[in-house]
Amino acid sequence: MIPGNQIGPGRSGLIMEEPLLWERGAKGRCGMSIPESDVPPAQIDDSLLGEGPNFPDLSEVDVVRHYTHLSLWNFGVDTGMYPLGSCTMKYNPKINEQIAAMPGFAEAHPMLPDELCQGTLRLIYEMQQALCTISGLDAATLQPAAGAHGELTGMFLFAAYHKSKGNKKSKILMPDTAHGTNPASAALCGFKPVKIAVNENGLLNADEVRELMDDETAGIMITNPNTLGLFESNIREIADIVHEKGGLVYGDGANMNAMMGITDMKKCGVDVMHWNVHKTLSTPHGGGGPGAGPVCVVKELEKFLPSPHITFDGKMYHRRTDLPDSLGRVHSFHGNFGVLIKAYSYVLSMGEEYLRRASELAVLNANYIKEKLRGYYYLAQDAVCMHEVVFSDKFQTEYKVSTLDIAKRLMDCGYHPPTIYFPLIVHGAIMIEPTETESLEDLDEFIEVMKAIAEEAKTDPDLLHNSPQRYKVRRLDETAAARNPRLTGGQ
Numbered sequence: 001m002i003p004g005n006q007i008g009p010g011r012s013g014l015i016m017e018e019p020l021l022w023e024r025g026a027k028g029r030c031g032m033s034i035p036e037s038d039v040p041p042a043q044i045d046d047s048l049l050g051e052g053p054n055f056p057d058l059s060e061v062d063v064v065r066h067y068t069h070l071s072l073w074n075f076g077v078d079t080g081m082y083p084l085g086s087c088t089m090k091y092n093p094k095i096n097e098q099i100a101a102m103p104g105f106a107e108a109h110p111m112l113p114d115e116l117c118q119g120t121l122r123l124i125y126e127m128q129q130a131l132c133t134i135s136g137l138d139a140a141t142l143q144p145a146a147g148a149h150g151e152l153t154g155m156f157l158f159a160a161y162h163k164s165k166g167n168k169k170s171k172i173l174m175p176d177t178a179h180g181t182n183p184a185s186a187a188l189c190g191f192k193p194v195k196i197a198v199n200e201n202g203l204l205n206a207d208e209v210r211e212l213m214d215d216e217t218a219g220i221m222i223t224n225p226n227t228l229g230l231f232e233s234n235i236r237e238i239a240d241i242v243h244e245k246g247g248l249v250y251g252d253g254a255n256m257n258a259m260m261g262i263t264d265m266k267k268c269g270v271d272v273m274h275w276n277v278h279k280t281l282s283t284p285h286g287g288g289g290p291g292a293g294p295v296c297v298v299k300e301l302e303k304f305l306p307s308p309h310i311t312f313d314g315k316m317y318h319r320r321t322d323l324p325d326s327l328g329r330v331h332s333f334h335g336n337f338g339v340l341i342k343a344y345s346y347v348l349s350m351g352e353e354y355l356r357r358a359s360e361l362a363v364l365n366a367n368y369i370k371e372k373l374r375g376y377y378y379l380a381q382d383a384v385c386m387h388e389v390v391f392s393d394k395f396q397t398e399y400k401v402s403t404l405d406i407a408k409r410l411m412d413c414g415y416h417p418p419t420i421y422f423p424l425i426v427h428g429a430i431m432i433e434p435t436e437t438e439s440l441e442d443l444d445e446f447i448e449v450m451k452a453i454a455e456e457a458k459t460d461p462d463l464l465h466n467s468p469q470r471y472k473v474r475r476l477d478e479t480a481a482a483r484n485p486r487l488t489g490g491q
């Protein structure tokens with residue numbers, strides 16, 4: 001018996017055996033007819049042709065069926081619940097796609113002079129304003145291509161600021177709950193990341209920061225809510241400590257889905273932050289892109305923002321490049337503009353009231369799951385959570401069932417697994433982020449399935465060790481698949 005009732009293609013994944021295109025078709029079969037050539041054939045030196053690719057001979061229907069089958073192997077937010085913690089896999093409203101496809105946007109050339117693309121510049125300007133309004137900060141750039149790129153831009157801004165003050169700073173503080181991109185971004189910019197252990201409540205300790213914050217330290221990177229799904233309630237006190245020592249505060253905004261319309265980042269003491277519009281602002285993500293990671297800053301840092309910076313003089317929108325302190329470009333043209341259109345459409349269609357409501361419901365949904373699964377799975381922190389909740393496999397270890405087994409079993413039941421083994425400080429972490437776009441019925445069904453799997457762990461651990469059951473491929477060596485992909489048939 002598979003727990004849950006959603007077991008069709010699209011939610012149960014790899015149930016079809018699908019041969020490679022090289023194993024389909026037959027010699028001489030053809031996908032389309034093209035008219036006879038009306039020019040005489042030219043004599044070609046065979047040695048110039050070389051081996052050539054050994055393409056299979058296929059009909060149109062062979063190709064269409066093959067790719068349609070492959071598309072059914074996909075799992076996406078359009079097929080089912082995707083509770084991947086820290087990733088905010090919310091439903092992406094289709095109206096945003098329609099707006100982004102409008103010819104005026106889709107066909108605009110990025111090198112048009114300002115006077116011929118006032119509409120697109122206005123969209124960028126207004127999106128900058130919107131992100132400043134929601135975050136409470138003063139100025140923005142939309143250029144960075146994703147969260148990690150926003151972090152890197154933020155670290156460049158830290159460096160530019162300290163350089164302008166004649167400061168020599170070499171270190172950046174960050175909690176051990178931080179996403180891996182935080183230390184990577186700091187290090188890429190030449191800073192040494194300094195790890196702070198969070199306290200027994202999973203939060204940063206102000207005293208710890210006070211101790212580590214010295215004259216060499218350029219600032220701190222804080223994710224709020226943090227990756228345990230908890231609100232860093234000391235953030236203002238910590239920001240004051242950092243500011244007193246001449247440092248800056250970076251806010252990793254990946255978890256803004258808990259905060260929209262509720263928390264003012266400037267009042268929290270944040271100087272620079274990024275947005276993950278592909279998380280919080282509903283643009284599609286997964287499969288490697290494209291996303292967008294706009295950065296907002298306080299007034300004092302505005303002059304360092306990347307150029308061109310989009311401004312408005314009351315009559316016209318401009319691409320300003322005459323900014324002597326600017327970092328320069330961090331992306332070609334205007335960043336991933338198509339994604340930014342979708343985010344703009346989302347923000348306008350939601351408005352202040354519904355953005356706040358989205359955050360409230362995201363938090364409510366995560367707490368609902370937390371309370372319903374209490375006792376079935378170990379809670380990493382037994383506290384009110386924000387938009388995500390972190391469990392672990394601690395109750396299941398006595399049956400030798402691990403987080404990986406639970407995640408694989410969920411695939412049998414028609415769910416994308418949650419984020420697992422992150423944050424690193426929770427042994428066997430299972431990080432669930434339902435988002436606000438799941439209905440109560442969908443949450444209840446997921447909860448029932450999670451409870452059924454907890455029961456299976458007791459009664460039939462072997463079943464879990466051998467999950468997924470319903471897939472043609474089961475426990476892949478994921479590293480080998482990434483390092484040595486097999487792209488052609490045969491070998």
Ligand SMILES: *Cc1c(COP(=O)(O)O)cnc(C)c1O
Pocket residue numbers: 086087146147148149179181182223227252254255276291293
């Ligand atoms: C997703 C995430 C990032 C990185 O964002 P990308 O857009 O994937 O580059 C950084 N920090 C946290 C906490 C995240 O969840």
